[in-house]
Amino acid sequence: MNExxxxxDRLHFAFNVIFHYLFPQLTxxxxxxxxxxxxxxxxxxxxxxxxxxxxxxxxxxxxxxxGVVTGIxxxxxxxxNWAEFSRRTGGVIGNTLAMEGxxxxxxxxxxxGILIFGxxxxxxxxxxxxxxxVFIGTWLSGFFILATNAWMQHPVAYSIDGTGRxxxxxxxxxxxxxxxxxxxxxxxNATLITxxxxxxxxxxxxxxxxxxxxxxxxxxxxxxIIAAVATVLQIFPFGDGEARQVFKHQPIKAAAMxxxxxxxxxxxxxxxxxxxxxxxxxxxxxxxxxxxxxLVTGKMDGEIKGLSAFPKEDWPDSVPLVFYAFHAMVILGSxxxxxxxxxxxxLWRKKLFPSRWMLWTLMLSAPLPYLATISGWITTETGRxxxxxxxxxxxxxxxxxxxxxxxxxxxLLGFTxxxxxxxxxxxxxxxxxxxxGPPQESEPIKLTQEGE
Amino acid sequence: xxxxxxxxxxxxxxxxIVLDGFDFGTGIIxxxxxxxxxxxxxxxxxxxxxxDGNEVWLIxxxxxxxxxxxxxxxxxxxxxxxxxxxxxxxxxxxxxSMELRSQISxxxxxxxxxxxxxxxxxxxxxxxxxxxxNILRGVPLDADGFFFLPFWTNFKTGxxxxxxxxxxxxxxxxxxxxLAVHGANFIxxxxxxxxxxxxxxxxxxxxxxxxxxxxxxxxxxxxxxxxLLENYKLYWGGIVLLVxxxxxxxxxxxxxxxDNDLYAFVSSAFFIVLLMLNxxxxxxxxxxIATTNPSYNLTIYNTATSEYALRTGxxxxxxxxxxxxxxxxxxxxxxxGKVSLxxxxxxx
Numbered sequence: 001m002n003e004x005x006x007x008x009d010r011l012h013f014a015f016n017v018i019f020h021y022l023f024p025q026l027t028x029x030x031x032x033x034x035x036x037x038x039x040x041x042x043x044x045x046x047x048x049x050x051x052x053x054x055x056x057x058x059x060x061x062x063x064x065x066x067g068v069v070t071g072i073x074x075x076x077x078x079x080x081n082w083a084e085f086s087r088r089t090g091g092v093i094g095n096t097l098a099m100e101g102x103x104x105x106x107x108x109x110x111x112x113g114i115l116i117f118g119x120x121x122x123x124x125x126x127x128x129x130x131x132x133x134v135f136i137g138t139w140l141s142g143f144f145i146l147a148t149n150a151w152m153q154h155p156v157a158y159s160i161d162g163t164g165r166x167x168x169x170x171x172x173x174x175x176x177x178x179x180x181x182x183x184x185x186x187x188x189n190a191t192l193i194t195x196x197x198x199x200x201x202x203x204x205x206x207x208x209x210x211x212x213x214x215x216x217x218x219x220x221x222x223x224x225i226i227a228a229v230a231t232v233l234q235i236f237p238f239g240d241g242e243a244r245q246v247f248k249h250q251p252i253k254a255a256a257m258x259x260x261x262x263x264x265x266x267x268x269x270x271x272x273x274x275x276x277x278x279x280x281x282x283x284x285x286x287x288x289x290x291x292x293x294x295l296v297t298g299k300m301d302g303e304i305k306g307l308s309a310f311p312k313e314d315w316p317d318s319v320p321l322v323f324y325a326f327h328a329m330v331i332l333g334s335x336x337x338x339x340x341x342x343x344x345x346x347l348w349r350k351k352l353f354p355s356r357w358m359l360w361t362l363m364l365s366a367p368l369p370y371l372a373t374i375s376g377w378i379t380t381e382t383g384r385x386x387x388x389x390x391x392x393x394x395x396x397x398x399x400x401x402x403x404x405x406x407x408x409x410x411x412l413l414g415f416t417x418x419x420x421x422x423x424x425x426x427x428x429x430x431x432x433x434x435x436x437g438p439p440q441e442s443e444p445i446k447l448t449q450e451g452e
Numbered sequence: 453x454x455x456x457x458x459x460x461x462x463x464x465x466x467x468x469i470v471l472d473g474f475d476f477g478t479g480i481i482x483x484x485x486x487x488x489x490x491x492x493x494x495x496x497x498x499x500x501x502x503x504d505g506n507e508v509w510l511i512x513x514x515x516x517x518x519x520x521x522x523x524x525x526x527x528x529x530x531x532x533x534x535x536x537x538x539x540x541x542x543x544x545x546x547x548x549s550m551e552l553r554s555q556i557s558x559x560x561x562x563x564x565x566x567x568x569x570x571x572x573x574x575x576x577x578x579x580x581x582x583x584x585x586n587i588l589r590g591v592p593l594d595a596d597g598f599f600f601l602p603f604w605t606n607f608k609t610g611x612x613x614x615x616x617x618x619x620x621x622x623x624x625x626x627x628x629x630x631l632a633v634h635g636a637n638f639i640x641x642x643x644x645x646x647x648x649x650x651x652x653x654x655x656x657x658x659x660x661x662x663x664x665x666x667x668x669x670x671x672x673x674x675x676x677x678x679x680l681l682e683n684y685k686l687y688w689g690g691i692v693l694l695v696x697x698x699x700x701x702x703x704x705x706x707x708x709x710x711d712n713d714l715y716a717f718v719s720s721a722f723f724i725v726l727l728m729l730n731x732x733x734x735x736x737x738x739x740x741i742a743t744t745n746p747s748y749n750l751t752i753y754n755t756a757t758s759e760y761a762l763r764t765g766x767x768x769x770x771x772x773x774x775x776x777x778x779x780x781x782x783x784x785x786x787x788x789g790k791v792s793l794x795x796x797x798x799x800x
């Protein structure tokens with residue numbers, strides 16, 4: 001297969017999926033926060049929570065629409081650009097992808113309508129139930145998509161026929177893929193981090209501008225508590241668990257992530273550096289001695305396999321990208337825990353709301369979890385190369401055999417243009433939404449104001 | 453088992469075309485039936501709450517094709533590469549046009565998204581018809597089971613046609629007309645006053661164009677792809693289908709001229725269902741007919757996934773489809789009756 005075709009197809013998919021995932025990573029986490037707010041409102045009968053959550057629901061709805069609109073192409077591009085991959089693996093991953101549409105997508109769409117339009121008409125407990133169902137729908141959706149990805153990372157429950165076609169042998173086994181456990185926890189917890197940072201950021205913005213104080217305090221307080229828990233859990237046990245399974249099952253990816261070129265005992269943890277692919281060394285390294293061996297094997301002098309222990313044709317084609325993406329994620333993840341633990345401490349000492357510097361930090365850090373999540377996914381997907389299905393099917397075999405590079409470039413450029421427009425539109429709408437803000441205390445309920 | 457999934461796929465696609473078809477149709481006739489902002493908002497509120505639910509059936513049909521017939525999914529999606537990507541872009545713009553129009557209250561903003569809605573709807577109806585035309589005509593499948601079609605070559609049918617040729621364009625235009633009638637029937641059912649009057653008038657005129665096409669298309673199809681007649685020769689059920697199609701068209705004319713909006717809508721829905729049944733009947737058991745060599749045909753047998761997957765799929769798909777159906781019925785119940793225009797700033 002022509003290399004330029006593969007490269008274009010990969011860029012095509014990467015661009016589409018990264019842009020798409022900007023939206024679900026917020027909606028999945030935000031759905032949880034909405035449930036938290038609705039539950040507190042229901043339990044304590046505190047109307048302030050109901051007022052505050054109405055704005056979050058509107059924010060959710062805008063993100064949801066963009067998520068759906070950019071999500072439909074994902075189901076198509078498997079077939080359009082990766083036809084040979086679809087032909088061979090459709091018998092397995094077709095199951096989980098179809099289940100996502102049939103169960104999760106329908107569930108979320110159905111109850112979202114009720115969540116948006118139903119508060120006036122329905123009993124509080126029914127409205128709370130709708131929020132719960134939207135939460136379950138979005139997290140189920142994430143589950144089926146991750147089950148698909150987990151199978152590509154760590155294939156289970158399949159058989160292969162003479163023409164290279166995979167067939168599923170056990171659906172329950174595919175859905176309980178051991179790989180999925182840490183990946184699901186790690187990824188869903190990441191959505192909580194994204195959403196809580198965004199909610200904290202909006203709250204901090206209102207506090208700093210002295211508007212919507214009542215709702216803003218609820219946003220900041222609850223988001224900081226959720227984020228503090230989530231950021232710590234993300235490092236241990238979720239991030240740790242995910243990293244361990246990569247070291248165990250995908251040692252080449254692990255070596256690329258950590259920038260370890262040669263097998264060594266007592267490997268250091270690299271904080272910073274640039275992989276040099278000519279000399280197979282790390283330029284400008286800043287390291288913590290022995291830390292990597294200690295983390296992975298539990299022993300100071302534990303052996304860590306380096307890239308050179310494996311045949312070069314099995315290396316990821318861009319080791320530096322895997323290295324940078326992984327380090328960006330780890331450094332950002334540590335920073336998140338630091339920020340949120342500090343904020344939590346200030347909250348406990350009742351000094352958070354007057355600390356303008358901390359509010360500024362919260363307000364400005366909203367984009368960072370997006371960066372961390374994208375980095376994490378680049379690590380796992382670029383690190384899986386050169387495999388499409390780990391150990392079984394190479395990426396070079398997967399593209400559509402009859403689609404020329406000119407046609408791929410044409411649609412890639414088209415998507416770029418459309419997503420650029422949609423990105424601008426999205427930002428405009430969100431800014432408008434934030435400018436209007438949550439309803440004030442004396443205001444009557446205006447649920448459908450400004451449409452959805 | 454393969455036959456069962458072929459039927460499931462047919463049912464899902466037909467549901468999509470009948471349901472989303474009337475909101476495409478509404479988009480097509482939008483500028484003719486609604487002139488002022490209030491009229492346009494009324495029309496949008498008729499389709500606004502249900503369009504995305506209707507589109508879900510496309511996703512579910514796509515999922516079913518991917519899962520049950522992966523080889524066909526791979527071949528069809530990569531072969532119609534350009535048409536499908538264009539379809540996606542149109543679906544995106546059309547969806548956004550309805551959701552974003554109400555976000556900013558400015559006449560220019562409204563006009564822009566109104567235009568997007570109509571362009572998107574016409575293009576989608578045309579593309580869906582063209583897609584059906586391609587299925588009927590056949591495509592230049594290679595020995596590896598794949599193909600690629602450019603948008604057009606010389607607009608002639610033959611071994612190496614384009615996505616667009618005289619035949620597929622004919623079916624495409626037919627699809628625009630029939631969906632416009634279907635949409636007009638829906639709007640006549642959901643509205644009152646001047647919009648209803650205009651919609652009825654458009655539906656009546658449209659029916660005569662539909663009849664013109666309906667006379668010509670079977671002959672054209674036979675000319676382009678003689679294989680299509682085989683099943684009609686083999687099984688007597690084909691005659692029943694043809695008779696029923698004729699009857700539903702007759703029913704459509706009568707109910708429309710009696711201004712019985714409900715039955716007119718039901719008739720146009722039935723007519724579309726029967727058209728789809730005829731398409732499925734005539735191509736069965738093929739998923740894709742090869743113009744190159746009949747032995748390259750993609751059938752439901754050589755593209756299906758394993759027996760185990762088809763069987764387990766039967767269980768969870770039935771459960772899922774049941775939920776989906778409940779949801780659809782619930783949604784239509786919540787929005788039944790004539791649309792009333794919500795206050796400015798609410799609804800669509």
